[in-house]
Amino acid sequence: MPASENVSVAASIYPSDLYGYATLLAAEEQAALLRLRSVLETSVRPVIDDHWERGEFPFEIVQPLAELDLMPPNSPAQQGSALFSGFTIFEMARMDASVATFYTAQAGLFRTAVNVGGSQEQVDRLDPLIRSFEATGVFCLTEPEHGSDIAGGLATSARRDGDDWVLNGEKRWIGAASSAKYLAIFARDEADHEVKAFLVASDAPGVTLNKIRRKTSLRMVQNADIRLQNVRVSEADRLQRVNSFRDVADMLRRMRSDVAWLATGVQAGAYEAAVRYVTQRQQFGKPLAAFQLIQERLALMLGNLTSSLGMVVRLSQQQHEGHYVDENSALAKMYCSLRMRETVALAREVVGGNGIVLENDVARFHADAEAVYTYEGTHDINALIVGRAITGVGAFR
Missing domain, CATH: 1.20.140.10 (Butyryl-CoA Dehydrogenase, subunit A, domain 3)
Structure with missing residues (x-):
């Protein structure tokens, strides 16, 4: 009997994973993904078609997803594997792209903005709240006239005024902005012309959000146009490690x-x-x-x-x-x-x-x-x- 016939190959948790990539995950990680699948099947599948057709997001699913505690802690000693984080997105997208996009807006875009761009104090204070979805936020980079050329074309401005900054400009296609508490706004400093980043409360004076309607794709995701008119934000709310x-x-x-x-x-x-x-x-x-x-x-x-x-x-x-x-x-x-x-x-x-x-x-x-x-x-x-x-x-x- 060939030796290969004696080898027991663990089956993947996915019927479409022909080469068994998911078997690279630890047993507890696979179990966590199966718990996620159960929540998706019971809380998401029954409502996605109606919400997609209406162009509305089923916000009642957020709490069951948050309770799964899928985002690993930010400390080096506790960080989960990047492979598990990837399969978490895979599992959600396998059910619905809008749900996966909503999750990655929080767990990927906003969390990265804070954890990579923020000071250690900002990270320590905000990351636990981001993981629990208590502090929801979005990544606001794209503008009405600047997408692919945003590196050189970013037009939203930031002017230092004492201990505050004054922001003016517009952002477009910001997914999940309508329900976010914080907007991570990227703006060009009028003094040195470099890009800076600021955490702005979505209900701050001078902030206007308008839902983008008549979309034919990701209809459940609440994309928004954002207008900033003399929005004041403190230096303490500037992400300290974003300076270009x-x-x-x-x-x-x-x-x-x-x-x-x-x-x-x-x-x-x-x-x-x-x-x-x-x-x-x-x-x-x-x-x-x-x-x-x-x-x-x-x-x-x-x-x-x-x-x-x-x-x-x-x-x-x-x-x-x-x-x-x-x-x-x-x-x-x-x-x-x-x-x-x-x-x-x-x-x-x-x-x-x-x-x-x-x-x-x-x-x-x-x-x-x-x-x-x-x-x-x-x-x-x-x-x-x-x-x-x-x-x-x-x-x-």
């Missing part, structure tokens, strides 16, 4: 891995929904799954998902070791989002006409993928970051 756009870029290279995980989870959700459908749907007297063309498309989808999982797993392993590189996270975001776009389209294709109704799940994944494909750096911008690393030549300013 280089500091912002340090945050972005850490956070892009979250979006790559999210794009991979969307693939898993779409693929698994497609498999459920084609094994149940009968045409010409047999299940759709019995047709060669359907099987070929399922194989392509699984290949996309498996290659994406391999990439984000290795990226998280590197980041857990403290290895953060622009081109690594940019490549993962670019590649996994591209594969996601193809995978959700194939899922929509194999489900046929029923692929445009919410009850079969693939329509939601198909629509939501378009937003994931764009945010945290478009395909082209991330490709140019990788291209710069390959050639040593920057093709954009």
Whole structure:
């Protein structure tokens, strides 16, 4: 008997994890993900279609998710694995991209802004409140006229006035802003023209938030336009370690891995929904799954998902070791989002006409993928970051 036949391979907790990447997690981490899955199935699945159609977020799900205590403490002695954090996003995105986006706005974007950009006192004070969702916040970088060119084009201004700063400007596409207590606002200092960051209460005088309506993607996420008119914020509420756009870029290279995980989870959700459908749907007297063309498309989808999982797993392993590189996270975001776009389209294709109704799940994944494909750096911008690393030549300013 070959030795390989004596080897017992642990089954993954995911039916779409062909190579068993989730088995790299510790047993307690896998158990935590299964608890998360239970909450998603009982609290989220029954309400997502109605809320998606209405363009409203089911805020009643926040407390059950917060009680799972999924964010590891910030102390080096207690930090959980980056791989577990990635699979947490994967698990949520496998259920719904809007829920995963809401979570990463808090656990990824806002928490990174504070933990990387804040002083030690700010981190010690705020991080426990962020982990418990007592201090909800959002990352406010994009502007109406500046997205991909935000590094040089950021127009929101900050003027020092005694012990305060005065902020003026606008932000756009800020996900979950409508329900956040704090806005992490990035603004350009009028004195030295460098980018600074400030924690602003969402109800502070001079702050106006308007929900962006008529979206066709991530409809449950409450994106907002934000206007700042002579908003005063104290020096104590300035994130002390953000003193140039280089500091912002340090945050972005850490956070892009979250979006790559999210794009991979969307693939898993779409693929698994497609498999459920084609094994149940009968045409010409047999299940759709019995047709060669359907099987070929399922194989392509699984290949996309498996290659994406391999990439984000290795990226998280590197980041857990403290290895953060622009081109690594940019490549993962670019590649996994591209594969996601193809995978959700194939899922929509194999489900046929029923692929445009919410009850079969693939329509939601198909629509939501378009937003994931764009945010945290478009395909082209991330490709140019990788291209710069390959050639040593920057093709954009």
